[in-house]
Amino acid sequence: MEPNEDEIIRKIEEDRPKIPAGLLTREEKDRLIERGMLGLYRWYVARSQEHRNWNPDKDFDWKSFRKDHSPEMIQILKGFFAVEQYVPDYVTSLLHVIRTSHGRSHFHIRWGSEEERHADLWYNATLFSGQVKPNDLKDYMGALRQDQWTLPWQDPMYMIFYTVFQERATQVNYLNTALIAKGLSNKPQFANDTDPVLAKAAQVIAVDEAAHYNFFLEGARLYLYYYPAQAIEAMVDVLQNFAMPGARVHIPDYPKFEETVYKAAIYGPREHARDVVQHALDNLGFANRKAIENGIKRIRQVPDENGNFVDSQIFEGIDYPSIEQKVRQLFGRIKRHEDEVGFTQVDPTEFVPNYPER
Numbered sequence: 001m002e003p004n005e006d007e008i009i010r011k012i013e014e015d016r017p018k019i020p021a022g023l024l025t026r027e028e029k030d031r032l033i034e035r036g037m038l039g040l041y042r043w044y045v046a047r048s049q050e051h052r053n054w055n056p057d058k059d060f061d062w063k064s065f066r067k068d069h070s071p072e073m074i075q076i077l078k079g080f081f082a083v084e085q086y087v088p089d090y091v092t093s094l095l096h097v098i099r100t101s102h103g104r105s106h107f108h109i110r111w112g113s114e115e116e117r118h119a120d121l122w123y124n125a126t127l128f129s130g131q132v133k134p135n136d137l138k139d140y141m142g143a144l145r146q147d148q149w150t151l152p153w154q155d156p157m158y159m160i161f162y163t164v165f166q167e168r169a170t171q172v173n174y175l176n177t178a179l180i181a182k183g184l185s186n187k188p189q190f191a192n193d194t195d196p197v198l199a200k201a202a203q204v205i206a207v208d209e210a211a212h213y214n215f216f217l218e219g220a221r222l223y224l225y226y227y228p229a230q231a232i233e234a235m236v237d238v239l240q241n242f243a244m245p246g247a248r249v250h251i252p253d254y255p256k257f258e259e260t261v262y263k264a265a266i267y268g269p270r271e272h273a274r275d276v277v278q279h280a281l282d283n284l285g286f287a288n289r290k291a292i293e294n295g296i297k298r299i300r301q302v303p304d305e306n307g308n309f310v311d312s313q314i315f316e317g318i319d320y321p322s323i324e325q326k327v328r329q330l331f332g333r334i335k336r337h338e339d340e341v342g343f344t345q346v347d348p349t350e351f352v353p354n355y356p357e358r
């Protein structure tokens, strides 16, 4: 039986690209991503120095830190310390694969300096808890450093998505710990863990993690805007194979730590799905994880006249106009920073759309 006219029109409509093919060459897209990263990094550093210039020794009243925290809280402090103290590996491993990018490599060194103070902050908290002897803490650190953290993905684009979810998960861990330290947990094991010094520590560090999360979100959007098919594929792979950094190194009491944060409602599968994955997807313009996984099957790439592969179709479930709008806003933020400094007169960072106006 011949398909009727409505059927044919419906099929044509279905196959019509939702987003027109990208306008730009690969070189131009790479240039724009690099300019975006560099501008964002410059903006970030200025802001970080102005608003988050804290010191892990001098900005906390360690002498007043409680000496009678619950064994569960001590387990959590040690676990946070363990994960953060792999910072030399976090910095060197990724630095090798992004070293040619001015924006990303310089940002990464700055990011590392902020992560380094997190390691020292949790070191102090564990030490001042009075429940881990100084020599035992040093031995613990030595044992941890016998192992080395390695990259879960070697590709810079994949690592942007990994860091989006990892930074948000870390922020959620610290925010929920701050709630316990403020006496807001209803879990009986934490009934005696109220501690303003710990509350401040967890809060301050969570603000850093939020700043990291935001940086990587902006970076991820640049890839999603200029390389949607590849970026979505990377994101799906990262989501499917995601594990927190601590799970990739040998931390002797890590299973115990995971169980403790799970029972504390600090971080577990529920928090990961709701407060990490869905939060990040909302921010990146996706409906939900399932929509992405279904939609990825429908992405097609076709070669243009220069042999570059371009995306011919983007599935439903992604709010593409919102990504473009956010990328434009990012370039706007960079422009304000560059106006202030004077870069605008000599070498401005300018947004170039990858798609014709609709």
Ligand SMILES: [Fe+2]
Residues within 6 Å of the ligand: 084, 114, 115, 118, 170, 209
């Ligand atoms: Fe951190």
Ligand SMILES: [Fe+2]
Residues within 6 Å of the ligand: 115, 167, 170, 208, 209, 212
């Ligand atoms: Fe971080």
